[in-house]
Structures are given as structure tokens and as C-alpha cells.
Amino acid sequence: MKKSTNKPINIKKIAELTGVSVATVSRVINKNGRYSKETEKRVLDVIRKSHYVPNMSAKGLRTSKTNVIGIVVPDITNPFFSTFVLNLQMNLFDKGYSCLICNSNESSSLEEDQIQSLISQNVDGIIIMSGTQAYSSLSSIPTIYVDRPVLDERPNCVSIESDNELGGYLATKELLDQGCKEIALLMWDSPISLSNQKTRYKGFQKAIKENKKKVKTTKIVADSTNIFDGEKAVSQYLKKNKLPDGIVGLTDTLAIGACFALNAIGKTVPDDIRITGYDNSYLAQTYRPAITSVHQDTIKMAELAVENLLDLIDNKKLKTHHIKIPVELIQRGSTRKESYSSNK
Amino acid sequence: MKKSTNKPINIKKIAELTGVSVATVSRVINKNGRYSKETEKRVLDVIRKSHYVPNMSAKGLRTSKTNVIGIVVPDITNPFFSTFVLNLQMNLFDKGYSCLICNSNESSSLEEDQIQSLISQNVDGIIIMSGTQAYSSLSSIPTIYVDRPVLDERPNCVSIESDNELGGYLATKELLDQGCKEIALLMWDSPISLSNQKTRYKGFQKAIKENKKKVKTTKIVADSTNIFDGEKAVSQYLKKNKLPDGIVGLTDTLAIGACFALNAIGKTVPDDIRITGYDNSYLAQTYRPAITSVHQDTIKMAELAVENLLDLIDNKKLKTHHIKIPVELIQRGSTRKESYSSNK
DNA sequence: AGATATAGAGTAAACGTTTACTCAAATAAT
DNA sequence: ATTATTTGAGTAAACGTTTACTCTATATCT
Numbered sequence A, B: 001m002k003k004s005t006n007k008p009i010n011i012k013k014i015a016e017l018t019g020v021s022v023a024t025v026s027r028v029i030n031k032n033g034r035y036s037k038e039t040e041k042r043v044l045d046v047i048r049k050s051h052y053v054p055n056m057s058a059k060g061l062r063t064s065k066t067n068v069i070g071i072v073v074p075d076i077t078n079p080f081f082s083t084f085v086l087n088l089q090m091n092l093f094d095k096g097y098s099c100l101i102c103n104s105n106e107s108s109s110l111e112e113d114q115i116q117s118l119i120s121q122n123v124d125g126i127i128i129m130s131g132t133q134a135y136s137s138l139s140s141i142p143t144i145y146v147d148r149p150v151l152d153e154r155p156n157c158v159s160i161e162s163d164n165e166l167g168g169y170l171a172t173k174e175l176l177d178q179g180c181k182e183i184a185l186l187m188w189d190s191p192i193s194l195s196n197q198k199t200r201y202k203g204f205q206k207a208i209k210e211n212k213k214k215v216k217t218t219k220i221v222a223d224s225t226n227i228f229d230g231e232k233a234v235s236q237y238l239k240k241n242k243l244p245d246g247i248v249g250l251t252d253t254l255a256i257g258a259c260f261a262l263n264a265i266g267k268t269v270p271d272d273i274r275i276t277g278y279d280n281s282y283l284a285q286t287y288r289p290a291i292t293s294v295h296q297d298t299i300k301m302a303e304l305a306v307e308n309l310l311d312l313i314d315n316k317k318l319k320t321h322h323i324k325i326p327v328e329l330i331q332r333g334s335t336r337k338e339s340y341s342s343n344k
Numbered sequence C: 001a002g003a004t005a006t007a008g009a010g011t012a013a014a015c016g017t018t019t020a021c022t023c024a025a026a027t028a029a030t
Numbered sequence D: 001a002t003t004a005t006t007t008g009a010g011t012a013a014a015c016g017t018t019t020a021c022t023c024t025a026t027a028t029c030t
Helices: A011-018 A022-030 A037-050 A056-063 A079-094 A108-120 A136-140 A164-177 A196-210 A227-240 A252-264 A282-286 A298-313 B011-018 B022-029 B037-050 B056-063 B079-094 B108-120 B136-140 B164-177 B196-210 B227-240 B252-264 B282-286 B298-313
Strands: A068-073 A098-103 A125-129 A143-146 A157-162 A182-188 A216-222 A246-249 A274-279 A292-296 A322-325 A327-330 B068-073 B098-103 B125-129 B143-146 B157-162 B182-188 B216-222 B246-249 B274-279 B292-296 B322-325 B327-330
Touching (some): A011 A022, A022 A037, A079 B098, A098 A108, A143 A298, A157 A298, A164 A246, A164 A274, A164 A292, A164 A327, A227 A252, A274 A282, B011 B037, B068 B079, B068 B108, B079 B125, B098 B108, B108 B136, B164 B246, B182 B196, B227 B252, B246 B252, B252 B282
Parallel strands (some): A068 A098, A068 A125, A143 A157, A182 A246, A246 A274, A274 A292, B143 B157, B246 B274
Antiparallel strands (some): B292 B327
16 A cells, blocks of 8 residues: 655755745745846746646645635536636636636525535635525625626625626517517526526517517426426427417527427427527527527626636726626527528 | 735634634544544534634645545537536535536647646546546546546556447447448547547447448548537538548537538438437437437446546555446437437 | 553644745945 | 945744644543
């Protein structure tokens, strides 16, 4: 059971090897000044040769700064979130941060556990996507809420939302413009009262109200945003109800699930019924017919998220704590008969 | 600029409040014995009331155990990897571990940087998916290689691979069984010499060789495993070459890209050409026609990965350091004309 | 009853950094 | 030429834990 005892080299060793004090080594590493050009070179040389890697636990303990950001996401499997997380991670890595990533499954209790664990890891900041509630334990940590209005008005947090009301409006308007007379809203069962989906619903209602002609509306609620849960919900709905001529899916995955259910009973999109999605994830692009979807600029959102988070961490003064990102409707084959090209 | 100075409560404070020493508190927390049932209760009560959360940096420094696992993944956006990561994360969280997740983009240099960063975070272990090379810096850290034969034979690492040769064989065999006479292998350009794709290729060759009738084979190489890169590669290929009657896609995403390219020139799957994918990700299930694909049991692989990693961390003796997981061909509409049900 | 083990608890060192204090030497200001 | 500042560098404390040693009081064994 020979335990590998090749202890990692530390700052003290570097100091010895170079013939200076640990303080000097530390200063060189952190570029804090108070050393000559020449000692710097010597220290750096030794560091390079000895494959020194700093001990972040010690650093974190001493400075209470870990250079780790916690990211809480409902479901990394959803392409909308996974691309978002990818963007976050890349942006953060460039600035010298690592990411602790948690899947909350949209479960409040799991989310809370994971936030606890992030806190005890001393993360410097947290980015929560579609969080389900406000956590008092977060109050001392710089936090970015993504895709969800912030509940607790404290100075060290920022919310970044895309314009969900406009998104809901645009999607619904598209169906109305295409002449739909009976529109179903396909949503999912989420524990959160103040969710993005509520706001999208507002946009939906607005579009309906604005419309000159009266249209019938209904709601279909899926168990989750999962494709197959979407399919299930729509199939069940169709067993007891008349086929609507338009469906506003509040997620691309739900929209595709709806397509499945319709295929199964021999209905075709967009001839028998038109469908919109939301998120403009690559699923919407790759499904056939391609799904008309509300595009959220995840790249910009991710950029803003890390930029603002780092500002919060540095105690910088922010212009605003509520950022809203515009959305855009991408029209594709699921709402209009036309030739489409495969990408974009 | 009032800095929030509500310092987090620590073990010392707990000790004071309870009227015992810090050592006792620590022992209670770690359930190390050497305290009475009664003091335990008192300490735990105080802890609960004061919302104490342990400082992992300090703990990590002292014990050189951080309860953090590093995960390196080529592209979290790929559903195969994202579901895998989800499974890993859930399994690890249950055992009290957090995950530091890195995207390597299949770039060796980025991968190396990220591994460095994981090491300096003192991670207790690392799980690398489709890593591009062996890193000497990893030698002291328990490591699991997933989906890639291990290069460095050291006691503290384990490789977990699905049976890529069999997978390649099964996919190819399916096309041969369906009567294909000219089969293209659709692969991607990866920097790694010893990759899973090489092994799948072996299976491909084996199936071809075994076949009674002579079949023509070609290779198409995409820039990445990305759907659109797959599409591009196939379109370009088809401009200069005759249409094959079967394509073995070494990834579901590539297979779907191929479908796009074929759609674009008016060819239909599986009538004009049959296609297989690999990974059996949900893309394969949700695309229409659904893609026949080689299923890898990601759930079991993830379970095995964390189980073995924790064993390595605990210095347990392992039965084997090379684990191979069986694969299974899931037949769907892309290779055979038949009615299919939407899920599974 | 005496010897010995054990249970319960405290003291203080150690983990690898950073940084507030020093301090001497060199440089700049008067 | 004195005084004031800057530069380069060292000393040692501190961050929050864990744990190897102690130590006392109680329980267990001859």
C-alpha cells in the first residue's frame, strides 16, 4: 500500500531554491511589486523548472478568494443550458476562474443543498439559472440570476433576463399572422411562481388581446421541459380535445414533443397545425420541419453574466442591476410553408 | 463602499458558544468519536442554530482532501457528454463531492491548461472524457479515463470504455444486412491517435471483411463532430463522388449532419441511402427518421466511473484497471423501412 | 485493591499562502 | 549635507481546520 509521498512543491521550497524569502516568492507570483527585476527572473526560473503549482486551498484560506464560481443549472442536458454553460465556462476560464457546476433538476430542495455546498466551497460568486427561489444563505455572495427576475434586492446581485414578454408575444403573433384561430399554450409544471414562463405567458396574452379577431386559447401543461414529457402531455390532451391549429411551445423541447404527438396521430406540421418553440437551441434548427423559435442571445448573456459577476466581486459600482436582453423570432418551417435552408 | 463584514461563523465560535474546545467540535463534525452522546447533541444544536458552514479551503489545506472532482469533457454541448456529466455529477453529489467541469474542445493545449488548473485546485480525482493525450502532471492524481484507452500504466488510474470495436462492427453489419453495397465511413478529424474512433473503425473493417459479398468503402472526414460540420463534409463529398448506399456515422451528430446533406439534394433516408449513428443520444431518438444507433450505457459508465474513482481515492485494491462496457445496436427508421414508435 | 485500559476532552502544531510590519540601503528632495 | 522618500526584501502572524499528544476521570481487569 505504498502511499505516493511525492509531496507537491510549495512556495517555501521555491524560496529555498532561489535563496530568497517566501514573502518575495509570493510577491513575484502575484506581481505585487517590492522586488527587483532580477530576483523576479530568478524566482520565475525556479518556479518553471520545478513545476510548481500553487495550492489554491491555502490561497483561498488566506485571502478568502478561491477563483471558483458556482453555476447552478436546472438541467445541463437541455441544449439551451449546456451552450450557456459552455459559454460561461470559457469566459470564466479566460479570466482565471474555474466553475463548480450543479444540476438542480428544478428541485428547490436539491438546489438548496447544492447552494450550501457551493458556499462551503467558498466560491467567489454564483450564477443561478432559472433558480426556484431566493436563498438567504446567498446574501453574502455576489450572485447573478439568469433568466429569472431577482427576488432579493441586495446590492451584490444582478439579474439578466431576456425579454420574455416580448418573446411570448412574438411567438404568439407569428401564429396569429399565419391565421391561427385556436391556439394552445404548451407550458411545463415548474415549482417557481415568478418564472420566465409566467412572463412569456403575459406576452402570449397580450398578443391574443391585441388581435382583431377573437381566437380561442387553451393551456397544456407538461410534467417537465423534457421532449417526451411534452409529447405525453400533448397526446393526452388530444385524446379529449379538438385539435387546435397552433401551439406556442414555451421551450424548443416541448415544441418538438408536440410534433411527436402530432406525428403519431398522422397530423403534419405546418399544414394541419403550426408550432413555435422557444430558445432557438440547435434542436430547433435540426428538427424537421425546423422549428420557428424565439432566439435568446446566449453568447451575449453569458458574457454579461461573467462581466457583471466579476464587477460585483471587485466591488465595482454598477450602472444597473437588472439587465434585459432583446429577443428575436426566427421563422422556420414549423409555422410557414416554404423552402428552408438547413442552418440558421 | 461599505464592505459586508459579517464574517462567516467558524468552528472556534461554535466551540465558544457550546463551551467546549475546537477539537471537540471538529470531532463531532467528522464523527470521529472521543466525545459523549450529550456533548454531541449540544454541539450539533449550536451548529444548526448558527447556520455554520464549514470552510472547505481550510479543510482542504489541512487534510489535502477537497472533496472536489475535476471533470474534463470535450464539448458539454454534445448530448452524449452532457448526459454523462449529469450522471457523474448526481452520483458524486450523493457521495459528498462537487464537480469542477472543464470543456477542452478537443484541443490538447486547452486541455492541458485546464488540467493544470484542476491540479492547483487540489481536486481529489479527475475524470477525463476522450482525453487527447497522457499528462505527466496527472501522475499523482487518481484518474479515470472514459471512452479512451489509458496510455500511462500507473496504479492510480482506470479506463472505462464501451466496446467500440463491437459498436463499429454492429453498425456496419446492420448496413450490410440491409444489402448495402457501397458504404462510407463518416468520421471526424481528431488530434488523438489512440481514439475511440480508431477502434470503431477496426470494427467497421472487420464487418466488411467478414461479409460474403465484396463491398466498396470510402471515408469522409468532418472537421468536428458538430452536426453542421458533418453536413458540410458530406455535401462536399457528394459534389465529387457518387452516392453511396450506406453511411456509418461515428457519432449521432455526424449522422444527422449527413441526413441534412442528403435532404438538401433530394435524397431520402432510408430509401436512397441508409445511415447509422453512434451514442444513441436523444438526438438519434428525436430526429426523423429516427437514427439507428449504437447505444452506450452512459448510466452504468458514469456509475462505474465514480465508484472506481472513489476506490482509487481511498487507496482500495481494484480487481481491474480496464473496464469494458458492452454496447447494443438500436435499430430505427434510418436503416429499415418500418413503423417506429417515437421513444426508445 | 491495585493496575490497566478506556472514554471524554483539551492544547497546540501544522497545512501553504498572503500581508502588515520592519528595516536597511539607495535614491531624491531640500 | 542632511532629511525624506522609495526600493527591495525579510519576519512572523493569520486564515479555519484536523490531529497527534496530553491529561483526568471513570470503568475493567486481576
